[in-house]
Amino acid sequence: MRNDSIIDINRRTVERFLAGTHSRNIADVNIIDETVAEKITCHGFPGFSIDDHESYKTFFRVFRQSFTDMDWTVHALVADETHVSARWEIHATFSGDFAGVKADGRRIRFDGMVLYRMERGLIAETWLHINEMVLLSQIGAVPALGA
Template sequence: MTNAIIRQNRETVARFLAGTHSANIEDVAVIDETVVPHIVCHGFPGFPDGEFRDRESYKTFFRVFRQSFSDMSFSTLKTIATEEFVSAHWEIWATHSGEFRNIAPGGARVVFDGVALYRMEDGKIAETWLTINEPLLLSQLGKGAERAA
């Protein structure tokens, strides 16, 4: 049973990441299938104290993020899963095409990574801790298209 739970948790997070980082932003609807209604999220830029507690805010985060960064290429570098948690180390390449953290878009091609830790409940994401390599990302913004080319 343990291996089945771990496999289910890993598959849920993989579906979540594929949908929320898809070229079709409407794929964020995957949140309704993979996240509990009482989700708790920590470390999300753009929210008071980086926190929120509902699926619609989760969708909003990804929609706003996609307005700030286009031509996105998302890769999961490593996933570790247990019965209760899934951790994903990821990398994003994107174009800064909309305002982010009050920095006007300059068309810079950026690359940054981060880690998300997901606490699972009955095969769905119940809590997320997000850590973005923000110093790396911010160092590339507002610099024009010559960055991370």
């Protein structure tokens, strides 16, 4: 039997987390303090070791300094008693060096998916999958993909 109240709590937690970590106001990453468990395990964040609130905030600050004027769309959000998953798309300006590539101010678009494991209404573990080939080809870190 499903517990809809737990599902609703998990869904609302992730919605708040995503709204804060992907808003145009970088200070909004402080939502991590309210939505993430003290000890967090993160997978799929190349170059980052994330295991607590401050390291998670650092990731979002670095990422958002490289990709500004972000427009963030969640195309699907699915929740159950223990997990929430989101399929998303980002349009942003490449305004800070990233992956060894000098920023050039161009607009880019990439997408991905994320799965969150929830504990007591908080995010306890994250699996992130960014469409890295699309992102890296758009910023010039790898040759453009064929048509």
